[in-house]
Amino acid sequence: HAGGIEADRTAMARATRDLRYYSARRANAQLIEPSDDTETVRFGGEVTIDREDGRRQTFRIVGEDEADPAQGSVSHVSPLARALMGKSVGDTAMLAGAEVEIVAVG
Known part of the structure; x- marks a missing residue:
């Protein structure tokens, strides 16, 4: 048939x-070896930010194939990850025209 x-x-x-x-x-x-660096935002790590509107969000920075923003993981090439990489707790970054503050890195 x-x-x-x-x-x-x-x-x-x-x-x-x-x-x-x-x-x-x-x-x-x-292969990216895990880093002992828990002070700065990095690939494979988590970052928690406070937005100007009071929302607190935590994201894990992952590879493009692993990214699932609804589940809290974003691609390392995303605007969010690029804005935060290398920064530390207390640093600020601009995301979509609004300032965010990094409150935790893990």
């Missing part, structure tokens, strides 16, 4: 594409 063959081709094309993507990502992956 022709519909079944077409569905199989679509599934195979999707699997092949996913394998190419995975292979490319794996080839470019870099």
Whole structure:
């Protein structure tokens, strides 16, 4: 039946594409050793910020494939992470035109 063959081709094309993507990502992956630095915002670490409107938010800075802002993880290339990297508790940063203060790093 022709519909079944077409569905199989679509599934195979999707699997092949996913394998190419995975292979490319794996080839470019870099192992990042955990740092003993708990003073500054860094890749793999957590940062807690206070926003001007009173909200306190905690994020973990992760790789692009791991990012899930709804679950509290942001990509290291996101504007939020780029604005905070290398900063320490007490430092401020501008995010989307508003100032935030770093209140914890872990």
